[in-house]
Amino acid sequence: MSQLKEVEKLNYEQAYEELQSIVSLLDEGGQPLDKNLKLFERGQALAKHCENLLTQAQLKIRETTGDSKEVSIDA
């Protein structure tokens, strides 16, 4: 588990994919108890991270000219 990236550094796609694979790994069964507990904890952290990304993200906008600039959105 040590070589896994920190959950906070994953983008949505990576975090969601890992969450899916953890669920199917647990579903298959056959791992020792302590491994299962670690998988469960990481799965929870991934789900929380995904939710945070979705609910707290702000659209970032820049122009091809290079400079990041504010473009207002009339929502």
Add this chain to the structure above:
Amino acid sequence: MGQSTFPIPSVITVKDLTGYLHFVLENDEVLKDIWVRGEVSNYSHSSSGHLYFTLKDQNASIRCAVWRSNASRLGTPLSDGLLVEAHGYVDIYEVGGQIQFYIDGIQTTGDGFLYQAFLLLKSKLEAEGLFDISRKRPLPPFPHSIGIVTSPTGAALQDILTVLQRRYPLAEVILSPTPVQGREAPAMIISALKQVILENPDIILIARGGGSLEDLSAFNDEDVARAIASSPIPVITGIGHETDFTIADFTADIRAPTPTAAAEMAVPHRDDLLSELQESRIKLFRVSRHLLDEYIWQLSDLHNLLLRNSPAIYLQNQADRLNTLSDALVKACQYALSIKSLNLKQTYGRLTALSPQATLNRGFALVTDQKQSRLITKTQDATNKLPINIRVSNGSFQATVIQE
């Protein structure tokens, strides 16, 4: 005008001028009964029932109107790009000061020039295979960066950004600004597309709001269409309204009916992702719970097995057996005793039947010597003056033998 020899006032009002133009046009023999050939453009059907459009050819155009009373008799449904021959008269619309062609009859002569060119280019590129389904690439499910080629001031950009912010704010937007109409537009669009491709986004949106066929003409440009076809990154076009199809639309990987729809197709919806996420979470809990339950069951099975084999259980079993045996013993003894007691009663009954008391009760007497130690059963034993004891049913008394 001051030195005019005609009796016209030196300065006239606007209304006088438009009124005079009306008078001139109305009385012109050519203009009051004329056939004009041109392409229909900017066609609109007003709520009042009147039809408005522009008739044009390559270098000129004129505003046209068809009054409601004539509109119903036209027979031909009008649309942009249609090449027609129209009959009517020319007059001035005094409120706007425009010369207008008031049409009372139309015959179609086929599709318009622009539309002909459109069809020609379409079939040419189609023959080259640029529209083939096999060329269309799948879109990335979670785009990290989204390139947008559009006007920085247009409504299309605002529509797209609004949708992206609402649906999928995780993405980074790279805006490649370009004019989207006018003579320079095709070259600028191509340059903006190349510029954004250098940024290597996951997906590119090319968008423009609604407009007439001419307004959208930059997207019917062959070079623009080819640039889109050769993009190494999947392209979604959202140009004009639902009914507008441009050559660019056909060469894109996906054609969206509007800029808003293009943005919707480019990204997943946050709400869908959140509910998928919730499902995954529930599954994670359920699966983990299930695994734990299995551990608990296995543990309790083992525990039961252990208990069944413990010394305490062995001792308990032995004690139970002992109790059972002991109970059986007590029962057996009680049974034996009761049998004996029954025998005793029966024997006693028989004994009672055989006792001399019954004989005494019938009136016999038992005669013994005074000490009741010897029965006197024969006369020779009853010597004279011998004191004797006589026992009857309810007791005994003394007597003396009298012998003669």
